[in-house]
Amino acid sequence: MGRWCTAWRRAGAGAGRDRPTAPARPAVVTAVLATTAVLATTVLPGAAAVAADAAGAPAGYDFADDARRITGASTASDAEPLEAGSTYRGSLPRNGTLYYRLELDAASDAYVSVTAVPGPDGEVTAVDGIRVAVQDADGGSCSSDTATFGAAHSPRPVTARGMREITPGANRCQDPGTYYVTVERTRPKDSPPDDWDLELTAATEPRPRQTGATSAPETWNSASPEPLAGEPERRPGGRGFAHATAVGQGVWQDDIRPGQTLYYKVPVDWGRQVYATAELGGSGDASGYATSALRLALHNPVRGEVDDAAKGYTGRPTTVGLATLPPVAYANRYATSGQVGALRFAGDYYVVVHLAAQVADDFGEGPFGLTLRLRLGGTQRTGPDYAGESRPEGLFEVSAQDRVAAPESGTTGENRTMKAVAVAGIGTGSLLLLALALWTAAARRRP
Template identity: 35%
Template sequence: MKRTTFGVVAALLLTVAAAGPAAADGGAPSPGAPSGTSAGPSSGTSAGASATATPTAPAVWQPRGGVLDGAATTGDAPAMKAGATYQDTIRPGQTRMYGIALDATSSAYASAFALPPTGAKVAYDDGIELKLVSADGSQCDSREAHFEDDGDARPVGTAVERTADGGEGTCGGAGQYTLQVHRTSEPGSDQAPWPLELRYVSEPPLRPGATARPAPGGATAGSSPTPLTTGTPRPASGGDSFETAAAIRTGIWKDRVLPGETRFYKVPVDWGQGATVFADFSSAPLVGSALDFVNTGVRLTSYSPVRQYVDGDDGSYSGAPTSLDTQLPAVSYANRSSEDETVERVRYAGWYYFAVSVHPDVAEQVSGAVPVTLRVQVTGTAQAGPPYTGDPGAAGIGVDAHEVAAADGTAPAAASATGISSSSRLRLVAYGAFGLGTLLLLVLAVWYGAARRRAARG
């Protein structure tokens, strides 16, 4: 009887333990996604879009990460950890403060994005203003992100930085720093609290004595680019945030963007390479006999791997074709010393993000979504990266050849607040179950052996 019981239990445990890794590598999906995230892309919507989003409703950026309540004073500012994503809310006229502890050698980048609800009433100068301040109150960096148009509610934000120089200055040494996020708002604008998504990343220093080489041929920006016209167009499904941005590479990509919607795409750009992106907004069916146009009806904005604003372009839209473009200079570590702000921000290899926005008022001019064609061209030969003392991958710096090859116009798997993907979480659980099953088998084996010895002695 004991032998039979042990055999049945052992067989069951082996079955469960063996099924764990199999489930992690392609078994049934998890029953649901974490709160605030989506289980993945679906037809007509992007990964991370709200559950109510449909092909006729704009996708909405849902904030990710752990909740972090910003303080009103520097002394109470909650600590941010490098590589982590956080969410908070901010009211009109409010300033939220967050603490960042920095060493004397690493460079730091802290980003914040305000996420007003679709249809929120906003004015030209509404938005957020970021500051990075040292312990003695010195301002290390400041950036602003405003809508720059009435009624154009969309995600707005950028990143501030502290570039370490190894010195002992107020913003160059180790110590406690504060990220300050202030919301500007006109009296007649939306007065409801807005969600914030915040992130802080750390870039390791170069090895002692190492110098950064400038990009081959020098870094340029602002020239007249030429759009890519050869190649078969492929479908793309833009995400609603940085986390769900669709990965695309050199080629022609087609998508559709609804009025009031912002879609995100990411392009891998390695050391020594530059990139040009054209966004062609095609004609769309007019509503009645509309002849007017929407000023700044369409936008194309580029961001660096650390979510810092790089460049942007906007134009009017009336339902007739129009085109926008943005150009990244060749990537080089040495770009950070450039006096050209666009060049200065293209200082590391990685995924560069491109956001395509359509003004909500375009819905009064055309029916349905606006067809968009993205013409992406990455130029230049990839070069070896600078000699970092540590792995810059945690800051999103660097390009993985496998990820580049897999850039097919779709969004990545949803990630949790800890940065672990849903498939990785499932794999961890499965291997944990496998380990537990193995342990139970060992315990049963010891118990069964002891029982047999007692029976023999009896």
């Protein structure tokens, strides 16, 4: 509001002079165009990626725009706090363990994700990666998770998560107070020497008002569905979790280069199942081989990895698919399988596709055609009645706006435009109306 009022005051500043309103119209026109540009970049997922490709920018990871800078401490006593609902950016050296602090209550589950981004030219092994753990104030372990680069030996963003769960009957990590998140490399002594960039998020999930099932569902529809048919619709992938392209059920198409990682987010409600496959087009040269070249992964709303699969590449078209996963349910958290346990809440799930850098050695720099097929099975159900708000708010739900922002393929151009306007929301629309009103007022002031 202040920006528009400033433009209005400047427009009228010359009242009583020979040409009192000459600057008014250009100033407001500029403001309207600026708002339109914001609207376009907000409601057209993938637009930033298209712009980067057009400018010849190298493939990389796009960190969250609102990420705060944070420095990991070498000791717990010096650890800086991570606030639930916030995103942070830091760096991870080769040696040593970094500490961060959490202040938790006794009524919420807490989740921390850490994405490490190595340099694109570094040499990594299959077991290089990061380890993330959560500890209580006495050093007792609450959780530990590891993410490595895998058989492809391809530098890419890797994500591990830590968590503190409130579990009836448990003795450790149940009290309110100070907890610590530790981050380190899996091979500190032999890891590549360069610092790796980090993106960290912290979130909390309140408990339900009433206790429901305390055991995970034992059966579900595990039959693989028929491959989703239809003409692919172009949908450029994002370059990071915070800039993931919103998609729904459908067949989506993009180009991918060796070493590149693409991110898509899919709203998944309670009771729904996710099926996903990725297809890589042929290169025209079938004389080489790249190990685990095409990697497909699914991450949950707190960025914890649910499942992943990889396939080698010979230059011929190849397809990789995720396992048949159970429906999203609150009780999944009680499963002994980590894969099932990760499907514990509704919200935005992330489909992540990586093409190994080594593909370029035998098949060139590309780009290669990529087709992503997404299907949502199951039946939408009612989720738990939470006793409070998550942080960030709305993290574990699918809103009407989320559904509009993630259209199914085959949507007509007219409907797509209407959906884009809806996603922009009342706030952006109000700014446009205000801008036009100011423009009209300025025009009426002209002599």
